[in-house]
Amino acid sequence: MTTSYHRDLVVVAGIPIDNLTTSQVIERIEIFIASGQPHYVATANVNFIAMALSDPEFSDVVRMADIITPDGMPVVWAARQLGKPVQERVTGADLVPALCALAARKGYSVFFLGGATGIAEAAVANLKKLHPELNAHYYSPDFNPLLEMEHDTILEAVQAAAPDMLFVSFGAGKAEKWIRMHLHKLDVPVAMGVGATVDFLAGRVRRAPAIIQRLGLEWFFRLAMEPRRMFRRYLYDGIIFFRAITAQLAHQRQMTRQTHNEAVLDIHTETAGTIAVVALSGRLDAIGITRMQEECLPFLQNERPFLLDMSRVSFLDSSGLGALVALEKQARSHNDVLRLVAPSSVVLQTFRLARLKDYFTIYESVDELPPSTFPKRLGGMKKYVIDNETLTIHLEGRFDASVADSIKTELLTLSESSSQIQHLVLNMAKTSFIDSAGISVLIALHRILHQNGGQLEFEQLSSAVQQTFTLVKIDRYLNILSSH
Secondary structure, eight states: OOOOSOOOEEEETTEEEEOOOHHHHHHHHHHHHHHTSOEEEEEEOHHHHHHHHHOHHHHHHHHTOSEEEEOSHHHHHHHHHTTOOOSOOOOHHHHHHHHHHHHHHHTOEEEEEEOSTTHHHHHHHHHHHHOTTOEEEEEOOOOOOGGGSOHHHHHHHHHHHOOSEEEEESOTTHHHHHHHHHHHHHOOSEEEEOTTHHHHHHTSSOOOOHHHHHTTOHHHHHHHHSHHHHHHHHHHHHHHHHHHHHHHHHHHHHHHHHHTTSOBOEEEEEEETTEEEEEEEEEESTTTHHHHHHHHHHHHHTTOOEEEEEEEEEEEOHHHHHHHHHHHHHHHTTTOOOEEESOOHHHHHHHHHTTOTTTSEEESOGGGSOGGGOOOOBOEEEEEEEETTEEEEEEEEEESTTTHHHHHHHHHHHHHHOTTOOEEEEEEEEEEEEOHHHHHHHHHHHHHHHHTTOEEEEESOOHHHHHHHHHTTGGGTOSOOOOO
């Protein structure tokens, strides 16, 4: 996924939200289609953000989206309270029909993937009544947990249609993770999780009247229509969202009171050895973010290593957070990361309350990272040891969709290179992140080794890996899980 345009972001409870109108989102999507490169669009409501706060993989997947719209009035209200109002609410339920109308006019093709039996078919039929010239396809696979889906069959169905836009309806969280797992294989310019939108299009679920939508009470309408299903979800999600926003807002207001007389952002760039150090001082807010981006983007675009010194930053609001997330996104598009040096206590506290502390790569000082060892976050095998019948491999960095296939190939090659190897042990003490694509590789390795009479084991799992294993209930898929 690549993004070359400037992004105006506000961070709401750890999720960066694009400040775009519906028409501007559609314009960006047309640019994505014209590029032919894969892009991912997300629509964030309260349920979406609550899920991200409790699921590290989902949170990471959402943050990597090329557009994240505010799909929910509480998100719009929260952005306003944080001092960075977004222009309007941009819902998937409005965006998808508009994109289908665009597709009919411009000759783009669309593909609806997922939904209950008959839902996608009905949605396509209704859309073609409105737009007879629309080139639309659909496929509804059997419902299974993400790690048990027939991924190859689904990919073949999508690839055969070669759509310009893919709308995935596997449910919030599952759809986005599936997109992240396979976007690089799909060759689809735009992919988007659509949730209940396909039910609205199919006519199976009634959407709130326009006046209710404008008042921001669509959630109340859905609660009245489906009280048993929606009450518990709205209550649980609302509590999580309210707590996160309240803490973020209280901290930002405290910073504002303490630093309201301080000067605007000052930027100084110098060289330490072969590494550029961009030092920030003062307030990193809506006024200063453009200057910071102008200073840093040339380094990222030219793939020149640099450090962002934040030791003298006294104020960081949701706009500043959004700018940092945008720079991180730009760095990852070059298989690199944004490196932050010695963030002040104010910055660290802001990161923590915005749920972004583990998102960035942070160093205590410039000296901590010698230029000769300037590492990228791209995951991989750093070393391996063969001891009799055991092959021990150390995995470091991110084990995600961007490297999963290459790591799988390397692991299989190593394990097959010596006939006497019966055990493959993965040391994941320094694995900073693993997603469903990485877990799928582990499941495939386990099955292959088991068929050949071997075993897959683990040792020294990092806290991030352990948390993800617990969330996906890894014992369902790997019946051998040892910690040494």
